[in-house]
Amino acid sequence: MLEFEKYHGTGNDFVLIYIKDDKQHAYSALAVELCDRHFGVGADGLLILERSDQADFKMRIFNQDGSEAPMCGNGIRCVAKYVMDKGLIEGDTCVVETMYQKIQVSAVRVDGKTLYRINMGSPIYDTSKMPVLFDKSEFQNESIEVDGQVYTLSALNMGTIHAVTFVDEIDQIDIDLVGSTIEQYTYFPQGINVDFCKVIDPHTLKVTTWERGVGRTMSCGTGVSASVAQGIREGKLKSPVKVLVTGGELLIEKRASEYYMSGPAVHVFSGQY
Numbered sequence: 001m002l003e004f005e006k007y008h009g010t011g012n013d014f015v016l017i018y019i020k021d022d023k024q025h026a027y028s029a030l031a032v033e034l035c036d037r038h039f040g041v042g043a044d045g046l047l048i049l050e051r052s053d054q055a056d057f058k059m060r061i062f063n064q065d066g067s068e069a070p071m072c073g074n075g076i077r078c079v080a081k082y083v084m085d086k087g088l089i090e091g092d093t094c095v096v097e098t099m100y101q102k103i104q105v106s107a108v109r110v111d112g113k114t115l116y117r118i119n120m121g122s123p124i125y126d127t128s129k130m131p132v133l134f135d136k137s138e139f140q141n142e143s144i145e146v147d148g149q150v151y152t153l154s155a156l157n158m159g160t161i162h163a164v165t166f167v168d169e170i171d172q173i174d175i176d177l178v179g180s181t182i183e184q185y186t187y188f189p190q191g192i193n194v195d196f197c198k199v200i201d202p203h204t205l206k207v208t209t210w211e212r213g214v215g216r217t218m219s220c221g222t223g224v225s226a227s228v229a230q231g232i233r234e235g236k237l238k239s240p241v242k243v244l245v246t247g248g249e250l251l252i253e254k255r256a257s258e259y260y261m262s263g264p265a266v267h268v269f270s271g272q273y
């Protein structure tokens with residue numbers, strides 16, 4: 001019997017399992033089984049919470065297709081809520097080890113609600129530090145034609161790898177077709193998450209993400225952070241930026257060179273599998 005929790009962060013939903021022993025389990029196969037929306041519990045990803053000797057806890061994130069990702073911005077808020085609500089940590093701040101780096105998350109009260117604020121760190125643009133096959137030092141504003149439309153893409157790492165594109169209208173794009181085509185482009189041998197962005201005004205952005213290993217999701221925390229970082233770099237946006245995603249709203253703030261993301265984390269139910 002497996003005890004699990006179901007969480008979501010702005011509609012990006014997860015099965016969360018706290019592993020208390022030091023055994024290695026077949027998480028990839030478990031993610032495929034549990035995340036299946038018809039034959040399993042149903043989720044975008046599986047979050048594995050483990051003990052860590054470098055931080056308060058360790059989080060691993062497996063996509064719906066069983067692939068492991070280095071970081072998950074919405075997932076880490078759910079992990080923070082779990083450890084704080086269960087009293088596994090004292091206080092309102094925790095440090096979580098991820099495959100990407102150690103990440104600090106704090107619970108903050110905003111307008112009577114508890115939000116979780118993550119230090120997402122600084123974006124990486126250097127192609128030699130990303131799984132990107134490209135002969136220039138940065139992959140910035142490259143034109144790619146898909147389905148008769150030209151998309152201007154910029155790739156950056158904000159915990160995981162993202163291709164950000166600014167468009168006039170998101171709703172008119174066949175996200176499934178364009179997202180999956182860009183995800184599999186030869187430049188990106190390990191695939192890439194694709195963020196379609198529409199600037200509403202310098203402090204408001206709308207983002208829809210096509211996630212590698214999942215498909216179109218209601219929200220992607222690293223994607224929203226990467227999109228704002230790219231928008232600020234191009235002078236299209238100014239911090240703070242409110243980001244509208246299908247499943248709600250996230251706030252991104254830039255302080256010095258680092259990005260902070262604040263958003264909700266919701267416990268949906270507990271279960272046994």
Ligand SMILES: N[C@H](CCC[C@H](N)C(=O)O)C(=O)O
Nearest residue numbers: 069072073074160220221222
């Ligand atoms: N939804 C997640 C990101 C998952 C990334 C994953 N799809 C990959 O890089 O393979 C987030 O909130 O940041």
